[in-house]
Amino acid sequence: MQLKAPAPHLYDELFTANGDVRPHYQFIAQWLQAAEEKRMAEKHREANALFRRSGITFNVYGDTEGTDRLIPFDLIPRILSASDWELLQAGLRQRVNALNRFVHDIYHEHEIIRAGIIPAEHVFANAQYQPVMQNLKVPRNLYAHIAGIDIIRHSDGQFYVLEDNLRCPSGVSYMLENRKMMMRLFPELFAELPVAPVDHYPVLLAETLKAASLKPDPEVVLLTPGRFNSAYFEHAFLARQMGIELVEGADLFVRDGKVFMRTTAGPRQVDVIYRRIDDDYLDPLMLNPDSTLGVPGLCAAYRAGNVVLTNAMGTGVADDKSIYPYVPDMVRFYLGEEPLLKNVPTWQCRKEDDCKYVLENLADLVVKETQGAGGYGMLIGPVASKAEIAHFRQAIRARPDNYIAQPTLSLSTCPTFVNSGIAPRHLDLRPFVLSGKKVQMVAGGLTRVALEEGSLVVNSSQGGGTKDTWIMER
Numbered sequence: 001m002q003l004k005a006p007a008p009h010l011y012d013e014l015f016t017a018n019g020d021v022r023p024h025y026q027f028i029a030q031w032l033q034a035a036e037e038k039r040m041a042e043k044h045r046e047a048n049a050l051f052r053r054s055g056i057t058f059n060v061y062g063d064t065e066g067t068d069r070l071i072p073f074d075l076i077p078r079i080l081s082a083s084d085w086e087l088l089q090a091g092l093r094q095r096v097n098a099l100n101r102f103v104h105d106i107y108h109e110h111e112i113i114r115a116g117i118i119p120a121e122h123v124f125a126n127a128q129y130q131p132v133m134q135n136l137k138v139p140r141n142l143y144a145h146i147a148g149i150d151i152i153r154h155s156d157g158q159f160y161v162l163e164d165n166l167r168c169p170s171g172v173s174y175m176l177e178n179r180k181m182m183m184r185l186f187p188e189l190f191a192e193l194p195v196a197p198v199d200h201y202p203v204l205l206a207e208t209l210k211a212a213s214l215k216p217d218p219e220v221v222l223l224t225p226g227r228f229n230s231a232y233f234e235h236a237f238l239a240r241q242m243g244i245e246l247v248e249g250a251d252l253f254v255r256d257g258k259v260f261m262r263t264t265a266g267p268r269q270v271d272v273i274y275r276r277i278d279d280d281y282l283d284p285l286m287l288n289p290d291s292t293l294g295v296p297g298l299c300a301a302y303r304a305g306n307v308v309l310t311n312a313m314g315t316g317v318a319d320d321k322s323i324y325p326y327v328p329d330m331v332r333f334y335l336g337e338e339p340l341l342k343n344v345p346t347w348q349c350r351k352e353d354d355c356k357y358v359l360e361n362l363a364d365l366v367v368k369e370t371q372g373a374g375g376y377g378m379l380i381g382p383v384a385s386k387a388e389i390a391h392f393r394q395a396i397r398a399r400p401d402n403y404i405a406q407p408t409l410s411l412s413t414c415p416t417f418v419n420s421g422i423a424p425r426h427l428d429l430r431p432f433v434l435s436g437k438k439v440q441m442v443a444g445g446l447t448r449v450a451l452e453e454g455s456l457v458v459n460s461s462q463g464g465g466t467k468d469t470w471i472m473e474r
Helices: 023-034 037-054 082-106 120-124 172-185 187-192 201-211 232-242 298-303 315-319 324-335 352-360 386-398
Strands: 078-080 146-153 159-165 220-223 245-247 252-255 258-261 272-275 308-310 365-369 378-380 403-407 413-418 421-430 432-435 446-449 465-467 469-471
Touching: 023 078, 023 187, 037 172, 078 082, 082 146, 082 159, 082 315, 082 324, 082 432, 159 315, 159 324, 172 187, 172 201, 172 232, 172 446, 172 465, 201 220, 201 232, 201 272, 201 432, 220 232, 232 245, 252 298, 258 298, 352 386, 352 403, 378 386, 386 403, 413 446
Parallel strands: 078 469, 220 245, 220 272, 272 308
Antiparallel strands: 146 159, 146 421, 146 432, 252 258, 365 378, 365 403, 413 421, 421 446, 446 465
């Protein structure tokens, strides 16, 4: 099959600017050139059939065509060199350490606010700030036990953090299933290449969840909103892989300030809840009274120290897009180090001068809601219609504090199997960082790819797909 060269102004994962194949892609490039398009199409259909049979689907809220969709899977792996991964791994550890320090600080001493580095209103007026967490000590001062950090590579070849996901980061099940699928479809590639493994992630996650409690052998459960949640497959998958119970709110109850799980053998005390439910729905007595997903009295048991939530309540302040511009300052303030991973330059519309610039340049910028996720609430100026730009201009003027803006970055491209053959498509990477007794991660993460030519939106809810991510071991 023919490999198409990318646009000259982009960074391509396969080709250098001179059109040479990068060293860690040499074998795959030869394999692709020798591959027959018919065989690749057959493998693609086989993958879709296997994913469908295994129930590897996700839901899109408000979708009138049905609740279950396959996330498009691409057969061509995204490969990173060992040196690239070493840089990313060090930067991710540093960043997550600083974010955990920040969350502890804003619920206790407020040192970064008193130092004038982050305005108080950014924190205390934030919708994700939870007063119930004030002065509450959590084991090991850890709040974000599981973090998904979205990374892009710009046309300059440098890695940038696009956003931090610290509430209920999802997607790791697709990382694991993508690897399993590639090993099934193309075992010969793994026999030839030193690809770092990822299948031990559930073991690391289980270690992290147990380390969240100070008990020697804690009872851990995964709390899901139920089977109609968009990530329910992942909830069930991870619970099964870790050998822990998958529960819904009705399966738990609070008695004498402790949380118990209903079982056929009688109530069993729960020590750690890996919750995949947003803060507001965890406890109808303390938070949203209309919630039927949570556990009445859970907050009281949490504050009493009788149960641990992973991730902790109130962690969402740290991944709010209005806080994102300050993360490099957090690294310097808490760790006394220079950030290893860069932020994308960001304009905060709550600032008068920034807002003026954004309104004057909407057609060239990416605008995001500070509380937005999944590719929703976002404007990509260069491809937006005049009506969309006018709508966002009006929305920003009405609520400037609700928006940030960034330059339109040239996400790196990678060869992708599409209807027209093999063509470069834009992508990002979400590594999953686990914080327990130590900070650890598997080599790689979830690569998301924009399947439409020229598109920069990689989210599955917006039509994006996924790739297996290979880290070449030294």
